[in-house]
Amino acid sequence: MYACTNNRQANTVSIRKLLYIGEAENIRSRVSGHERWKDWEQKLQSGEELCFNAAIISPAADRERAEAAMINRHKPPCNVEYVNSFPFEQTSVWTKGRNAKLEASFTVYPVRPQGLGSTLLGGGKRW
Numbered sequence: 001m002y003a004c005t006n007n008r009q010a011n012t013v014s015i016r017k018l019l020y021i022g023e024a025e026n027i028r029s030r031v032s033g034h035e036r037w038k039d040w041e042q043k044l045q046s047g048e049e050l051c052f053n054a055a056i057i058s059p060a061a062d063r064e065r066a067e068a069a070m071i072n073r074h075k076p077p078c079n080v081e082y083v084n085s086f087p088f089e090q091t092s093v094w095t096k097g098r099n100a101k102l103e104a105s106f107t108v109y110p111v112r113p114q115g116l117g118s119t120l121l122g123g124g125k126r127w
Contacts, residue, residue, distance in 0.1 A: 001031075001040050001078070002101065004051035013051060018101040019043050020078040023067040027054050039078045053098065069093050069108040074101070085113040 001020040004013050019040050024030030031052060040050055057063045069091045071082040092107045 001076075002051045002053070003044050003048045005047055006049060006051075015051065015100040016045075016048060017043070018074060018076050019050075020076050021067060021070045021074065022079075023057075023063040025060065025063075027052075036078055043077060053100075055095075065091055066093060069106075070102070072108050072111070073103065073106050084111070086111045087113070 001018075001022075002015045003017040003019055004015050006013050020036060022030070022034075044050070055066075057066050065088050068082040068086055068088060070093065071079045072084075072086045073093075075083050086108050088108075088110065090107060090109050092105070094105045095102055096104070
């Protein structure tokens with residue numbers, strides 16, 4: 001989700017700020033009833049409106065991992081989960097096309113959430 005300005009006379013949209021990154025199987029139904037809509041609107045400056053962009057990623061497990069990597073790297077102001085943690089293995093992301101305010105390529109490394117112990121019995125890592 002972005003904060004954008006829309007110039008109807010010039011038929012252009014200027015993306016001003018990245019506000020939120022999320023994932024959904026059905027983006028239309030997810031965005032239309034999203035519980036964070038008010039949070040997004042509160043981040044808008046005078047003359048701005050909400051705009052969104054989407055990428056098709058399948059299967060669902062890959063969408064969640066990509067969402068987590070994008071959030072961890074870009075830290076949008078309306079995201080909470082994954083901002084300071086990344087409970088997946090090292091992940092590289094490459095974007096192309098219209099991806100305003102997103103890095104074209106980056107790698108995210110595992111970061112355990114704060115407040116959790118470092119290991120479980122038997123030596124496994126706790127995320």
